[in-house]
Amino acid sequence: MRVVVPFAPGRPKTRLAPVLDEAERTAFARTMLDDVLSVLSTLDRERGVSVDPLVLSTAPIDCGVSVAVDDRPLTDAVNDRLPASDGDDPVAVVMADLALATPDALARLFEPDADVVVAPGRGGGTNALVVRDPAFRVDYHGASVRDHREIAREADLSLAHVDSFRLATDVDEPADLVEVLLHGEGEAPAWLAETGVSVAAADGRADVERNSG
Ligand SMILES: Nc1nc2c(ncn2[C@@H]2O[C@H](COP(=O)(O)OP(=O)(O)OP(=O)(O)O)[C@@H](O)[C@H]2O)c(=O)[nH]1
Ligand SMILES: C[C@H](OP(=O)(O)O)C(=O)O
Numbered sequence: 174m175r176v177v178v179p180f181a182p183g184r185p186k187t188r189l190a191p192v193l194d195e196a197e198r199t200a201f202a203r204t205m206l207d208d209v210l211s212v213l214s215t216l217d218r219e220r221g222v223s224v225d226p227l228v229l230s231t232a233p234i235d236c237g238v239s240v241a242v243d244d245r246p247l248t249d250a251v252n253d254r255l256p257a258s259d260g261d262d263p264v265a266v267v268m269a270d271l272a273l274a275t276p277d278a279l280a281r282l283f284e285p286d287a288d289v290v291v292a293p294g295r296g297g298g299t300n301a302l303v304v305r306d307p308a309f310r311v312d313y314h315g316a317s318v319r320d321h322r323e324i325a326r327e328a329d330l331s332l333a334h335v336d337s338f339r340l341a342t343d344v345d346e347p348a349d350l351v352e353v354l355l356h357g358e359g360e361a362p363a364w365l366a367e368t369g370v371s372v373a374a375a376d377g378r379a380d381v382e383r384n385s386g
Contacts, residue, residue: 174283174303175262176224177254178211179247180206180269181231192347192370192383195268201364203234205344206269208359209236213267215276222283228269248313256307263305270344271300272353272361278339285333289325292340293318300343306330350381 185202294300298318
């Protein structure tokens with residue numbers, strides 16, 4: 174299946190500014206992208222899931238797979254890559270900030286035989302999708318999972334959800350880094366540790382702290 178991975182390399186992950194400076198956020202976003210691409214490669218090589226990845230980037234990058242450069246807003250760029258006519262091959266969309274994704278977790282996205290398969294993100298987003306019907310179009314940002322349900326319902330499409338902690342955890346805010354450090358299985362947790370980001374208890378809860386050295 175064609176798997177589109179949207180990626181915006183210019184000034185990424187602004188909400189992580191309390192913990193990482195701009196150069197670090199750029200490097201960390203790239204590390205997460207590489208982790209997601211590595212999981213997709215493992216799915217293809219070891220799990221019998223045919224994966225044809227395409228990074229849909231706002232600027233040219235070199236990442237070892239095909240890249241389409243498209244600087245339009247996310248929704249427009251993704252909609253241009255979805256099935257356009259009956260009989261077109263299905264397309265998956267997997268965000269580049271799913272630092273907890275594993276082959277097992279992502280394999281679940283491809284299991285339901287529905288017109289549209291949605292992996293919701295915490296906070297209302299849509300972290301991953303499979304689209305098998307040209308009547309479906311994405312509308313990202315805001316409570317996009319609600320919008321995507323509505324778009325599928327209005328087009329009378331079958332819709333399946335994937336209930337997955339790993340796919341629901343996109344990395345947007347400092348608290349999400351706790352999940353990466355505790356549960357990540359790619360390079361992202363090591364990158365954070367080397368950069369001096371660690372888990373600390375604060376007011377009885379887990380938080381991240383940044384060493385100054
Ligand atoms: N191709 C493309 N990808 C985008 C665009 N905006 C965001 N993305 C990617 O979409 C995914 C979700 O992005 P967000 O978390 O909403 O935005 P972000 O820019 O990474 O982070 P913030 O600055 O904190 O909003 C990530 O994989 C981004 O790299 C865009 O305009 N075009
Ligand atoms: C693209 C957007 O991502 P979020 O801002 O929720 O991480 C969404 O999933 O609609």
